[in-house]
Amino acid sequence: MVDATLLAASASAVLAAPAAALAGYRGLRRAAHARRLRITTPRGIDEAGFVRIGGIDQWISVRGDDLSNSVILELHGGPGATNLPYAARTRAWERHFTLVRWDMRGAGKTFERSGPEGQGELTLERLESDALEVTRHIRGRLGVDRVVLLAMSFGSVIGLRLARRHPELYSAYVGTDQNINAGGHDRTAYDGLLDRLTAAGRRKELAAATAMGPDRAAWATEQWSQYNKLTVGSDPLTLDTVKKVVLGSLLTSPRHGLGDLRTHMRAMAFSERLGPQSVALDEWAEGVDFRLPFFVFQGAGDVITPVGPVRRFFDEVTAPVKEFALIEDASHFAAFRHPDRFLDLLLTKVRPALTGAPATAGTVTAVGTAGAVGAVGAVAPASAAA
Structure with missing residues (x-):
């Protein structure tokens, strides 16, 4: 999780730059991103709006160049941190997949719609129930039996539950910035700090x-x-990612204004109550048997959700196909810092499992700076920030 107050401090530092220069740069970047985001293909889709989910209006975006492509449903992190501002960074994903982005209750446009008083119950169980409703809505809207579940950071807490309990709805589970709770017994991230x-x-x-x-x-x-x-500020790579990738995306998204930046931080502050709820979870006790292809693509230098506990859990997972990959020169937000490498993993590892092509269970890979994927014999240690 990235704290809203840290994001606010980073934003204040950026906004302290000369107003004219900042406005000019921001305007150019937003215009370039708007051009990049256009979908003009005959079989493409670009729609977004509110859908009644769990008794409240929740924002869902559906984008892709070809409706015949496999569908990915994203579960964003935070908690309370919408993924919609990253659309320009992940535009290439939409050429190969139909990408569904949903602002959970307590996040983004869903939070903005009715404010903190209109979010209703904010619990892990409620979010899981909402996610099932969103899944069924998307299956009906797009006419597909199953979707790929792409769970990120805090969203992976919900994602693991969905993958265990509802394999009939999901064609694969893909976790990144993967959270592995161990009933409060794991000290890896704390000791690293x-x-x-x-x-x-x-x-x-x-x-x-x-x-x-x-x-x-x-x-x-x-x-x-x-x-x-303290965690983000103590690691140069993570801090650099928060400033350039997270804040940079928020400031230059053509579909978000400066008011949305304030909403983003308010939503994260409001949703912080979900963090303590997840502490008592023990993923081993919840179960390591998954009846669907299971993938984890983790930043090699992640200090927020470190590689060690994630790999230990992955090693015990049983699944029809499973694969673990490290993304080098990445901490948290690995998919957005290196969207090209992440897409490479989706295409070479996940898509074959969707089409029934042969795959090797349990393979470990590393994705280096050139973006090539290669098999390695063991997990590389979490890298120091560069």
């Missing part, structure tokens, strides 16, 4: 993190926010 703060000699931040302790279930909401800020 302490190590980075110690190495950097940041005594004040180290004292604050140490005082919080590793038991997330005992943290107050403001401590969750503090931990997220």
